[in-house]
Amino acid sequence: xxxxxxxxxxxxxxxxxxxxxxxxxxxxxxxxxxxxxxxxxxxxxxxxxxxxxxxxxxxxxxxxxxxxxxxxxxxxxxxxxxxxxxxxxxxxxxxxxxxxxxxxxxxxxxxxxxxxxxxxxxxxxxxxxxxxxxxxxxxxxxxxxxxxxxxxxxxxxxxxxxxxxxxxxxxxxxxxxxxxxxxxxxxxxxxxxxxxxxxxxxxxxxxxxxxxxxxxxxxxxxxxxxxxxxxxxxxxxxxxxxxxxxxxxxxxxxxxxxxxxxxxxxxxxxxxxxxxxxxxxxxxxxxxxxxxxxxxxxxxxxxxxxxxxxxxxxxxxxxxxxxxxxxxxxxxxxxxxxxxxxxxxxxxxxxxxxxxxxxxxxxxxxxxxxxxxxxxxxxxxxxxxxxxxxxxxxxxxxxxxxxxxxxxxxxxxxxxxxxxxxxxxxxxxxxxxxxxxxxxxxxxxxxxxxxxxxxxxxxxxxxxxxxxxxxxxxxxxxxxxxxxxxxxxxxxxxxxxxxxxxxxxxxxxxxxxxxxxxxxxxxxxxxxxxxxxxxxxxxxxxxxxxxxxxxxxxxxxxxxxxxxxxxxxxxxxxxxxxxxxxxxxxxxxxxxxxxxxxxxxxxxxxxxxxxxxxxxxxxxxxxxxxxxxxxxxxxxxxxxxxxxxxxxxxxxxxxxxxxxxxxxxxxxxxxxxxxxxxxxxxxxxxxxxxxxxxxxxxxxxxxxxxxxxxxxxxxxxxxxxxxx
Ligand code: NAD
Numbered sequence: 228x229x230x231x232x233x234x235x236x237x238x239x240x241x242x243x244x245x246x247x248x249x250x251x252x253x254x255x256x257x258x259x260x261x262x263x264x265x266x267x268x269x270x271x272x273x274x275x276x277x278x279x280x281x282x283x284x285x286x287x288x289x290x291x292x293x294x295x296x297x298x299x300x301x302x303x304x305x306x307x308x309x310x311x312x313x314x315x316x317x318x319x320x321x322x323x324x325x326x327x328x329x330x331x332x333x334x335x336x337x338x339x340x341x342x343x344x345x346x347x348x349x350x351x352x353x354x355x356x357x358x359x360x361x362x363x364x365x366x367x368x369x370x371x372x373x374x375x376x377x378x379x380x381x382x383x384x385x386x387x388x389x390x391x392x393x394x395x396x397x398x399x400x401x402x403x404x405x406x407x408x409x410x411x412x413x414x415x416x417x418x419x420x421x422x423x424x425x426x427x428x429x430x431x432x433x434x435x436x437x438x439x440x441x442x443x444x445x446x447x448x449x450x451x452x453x454x455x456x457x458x459x460x461x462x463x464x465x466x467x468x469x470x471x472x473x474x475x476x477x478x479x480x481x482x483x484x485x486x487x488x489x490x491x492x493x494x495x496x497x498x499x500x501x502x503x504x505x506x507x508x509x510x511x512x513x514x515x516x517x518x519x520x521x522x523x524x525x526x527x528x529x530x531x532x533x534x535x536x537x538x539x540x541x542x543x544x545x546x547x548x549x550x551x552x553x554x555x556x557x558x559x560x561x562x563x564x565x566x567x568x569x570x571x572x573x574x575x576x577x578x579x580x581x582x583x584x585x586x587x588x589x590x591x592x593x594x595x596x597x598x599x600x601x602x603x604x605x606x607x608x609x610x611x612x613x614x615x616x617x618x619x620x621x622x623x624x625x626x627x628x629x630x631x632x633x634x635x636x637x638x639x640x641x642x643x644x645x646x647x648x649x650x651x652x653x654x655x656x657x658x659x660x661x662x663x664x665x666x667x668x669x670x671x672x673x674x675x676x677x678x679x680x681x682x683x684x685x686x687x688x689x690x691x692x693x694x695x696x697x698x699x700x701x702x703x704x705x706x707x708x709x710x711x712x713x714x715x716x717x718x719x720x721x722x723x724x725x726x727x728x729x730x731x732x733x734x735x736x737x738x739x740x741x742x743x744x745x746x747x748x749x750x751x752x753x754x755x756x757x758x759x760x761x762x763x764x765x766x767x768x769x770x771x772x773x774x775x776x777x778x779x780x781x782x783x784x785x786x787x788x789x790x791x792x793x794x795x796x797x798x799x800x801x802x803x804x805x806x807x808x809x810x811x812x813x814x815x816x817x818x819x820x821x822x823x824x825x826x827x828x829x830x831x832x833x834x835x836x837x838x839x840x841x842x843x844x845x846x847x848x849x850x851x852x853x854x855x856x857x858x859x860x861x862x863x864x865x866x867x868x869x870x871x872x873x874x875x876x877x878x879x880x881x882x883x884x885x886x887x888x889x890x891x892x893x894x895x896x897x898x899x900x901x902x903x904x905x906x907x908x909x910x911x912x913x914x915x916x917x918x919x920x921x922x923x924x925x926x927x928x929x930x931x932x933x934x935x936x937x938x939x940x941x942x943x944x945x946x947x948x949x950x951x
Pocket of ligand 1: 548575637656657677
């Protein structure tokens with residue numbers, strides 16, 4: 228059996244329990260580790276010869292939280308069992324807190340989630356003064372709450388309003404801040420030595436402050452005017468931020484509100500019940516499945532073609548130093564390799580390099596990089612007009628104008644100076660990869676590498692395989708995405724690929740609603756209420772309505788309008804986009820005019836009044852639920868079509884792509900998890916009803932009908948777990 232924890236006793240009779248989980252990338256609260264910890268702690272706590280116990284870690288980090296694999300396995304439990312497992316941990320921590328033997332946390336590195344909760348249960352805490360070490364309770368991001376006393380001890384230390392800010396956002400607390408709050412008692416470079424002297428020096432209190440009769444909460448007292456203000460304000464703010472879609476921050480608030488009015492023991496039981504309710508819910512499952520497992524698997528390149536050696540990048544070429552190319556250059560340089568940024572003129576190339584330098588200067592200003600690091604990274608980018616500079620590159624990505632002819636020329640010029648195994652990536656947003664690859668002498672090395680704007684910020688990269696793209700080229704593209712610390716999904720070629728194609732249905736549905744006489748404000752608010760990051764009109768303004776317009780008309784030219792209509796394309800949506808771009812000449816935010824008006828800082832002020840005039844409300848009562856369904860179902864249906872056509876080959880790719888590509892309502896876990904959450908038979912019935920009322924675009928693909936008929940699921944493993 229591998230060792231997870233060790234313990235030792237020094238000459239002063241102080242026991243030290245050290246977390247050091249062999250075979251794990253980090254210290255986590257796994258089932259086995261907790262058992263080992265409990266056994267060691269109980270042994271030393273009940274040994275009269277021991278003066279005190281120090282809990283620490285031999286790793287860089289202290290403990291970074293619960294083992295998510297363990298949590299995931301608990302999804303098969305009944306609620307009562309989840310609750311009892313939760314209470315087992317909570318009571319162990321409470322035992323540490325109330326035991327006569329002093330236990331001190333020597334927090335030598337990051338203490339997150341359950342790791343921070345364990346530290347808070349110790350009656351004295353020493354934290355490392357190492358730069359960057361942090362404390363935090365990130366459970367909310369997985370749709371959960373800190374269920375081992377975190378919602379109780381933190382507010383008892385720093386007050387309800389401060390604690391809510393950490394608990395409901397998952398943000399981190401640095402050492403100095405923690406010291407200022409009294410969350411830790413001291414900072415030290417040798418945390419174990421300091422913890423031991425705290426025990427020997429009698430600094431560890433006999434009871435936790437909240438177990439003293441005289442204890443009063445810091446800041447707002449229960450039922451005081453400040454208390455009411457805190458909770459009324461926080462409730463309203465959360466409602467605004469989450470639109471009521473995320474139950475975890477609300478339950479966290481309930482834990483703080485009710486828990487602080489109870490004894491610690493009762494409060495822990497209340498917290499446990501709230502944890503269980505969240506744990507059993509759909510949101511936690513969805514967020515864990517896609518946000519944790521799905522994304523991590525993508526980041527680990529689990530779907531990378533097998534048997535191809537890892538690519539060692541030394542030089543990457545980027546052609547086109549515009550908005551996208553310069554952003555790609557910044558990310559590539561940050562990934563640690565040399566970048567050749569090529570454009571048609573010296574001025575254009577220099578502008579791109581300037582963009583890179585400005586970006587890193589902003590990172591310095593925000594404290595994310597040291598000035599010398601920023602200079603070093605930016606210096607990796609060479610601006611040029613000379614193709615010769617691409618010699619020796621493993622990969623080149625073009626981000627020139629969206630024009631087949633220009634892209635073809637650029638492809639050929641690059642191939643002329645690069646090796647036979649050099650991979651050429653196109654950042655085209657719409658042009659099918661197979662067609663673009665026709666210009667290449669080595670089409671097997673041609674692949675789509677689709678970034679999202681703003682490149683530096685957006686986490687996803689969609690890799691598109693053309694008909695002739697080789698496994699080797701796909702592997703190189705995936706290695707590259709890993710190099711720049713983004714998340715890849717690999718899809719097959721299709722018009723609009725996967726992400727743009729599905730995302731487009733959200734705004735198209737909004738255009739349909741406008742033309743039906745649904746007020747623009749209602750359209751926007753319902754869009755946001757579904758959990759999408761923005762209303763559809765604001766979103767298309769940001770992306771560029773003119774781009775959408777151009778893509779639509781190109782598609783019409785190539786596919787034919789009749790064919791599109793026969794497949795369900797709504798003519799009324801086309802009228803809206805033609806009106807705003809052609810008649811009203813409002814291409815979107817970049818021009819300071821779109822569906823919205825913009826101030827001098829280019830921020831939205833209000834919806835352009837003419838939109839109301841052109842599309843007045845029909846005055847009919849609004850069925851918000853149906854509008855929400857239209858927004859979400861239409862995206863899910865298009866995704867199912869992508870799966871049916873083999874554009875997307877796995878449900879988890881679709882889910883990860885939708886959340887990290889265009890921000891599809893994360894609490895649903897992505898487009899396919901949304902269908903699963905609704906339930907396949909129910910979803911199908913709703914599609915049928917929507918198709919009947921609104922037309923063919925809502926018709927569900929045959930694949931879904933077949934799956935429903937056979938009782939299948941996109942995530943059969945979980946069904947198997949649930950049925951056990
Ligand atoms: P942009 O107009 O900002 O930049 C294009 C750059 O390419 C310009 O600097 C231009 O001088 C340069 N260029 C043109 N012809 C060239 C040639 N023959 N050789 C070298 N350089 C040349 O455009 P952008 O928004 O950065 O878009 C670039 C590509 O990325 C397009 O294919 C676009 O569809 C795609 N894309 C854009 C977005 C977006 O949101 N802007 C998102 C994803 C993909």
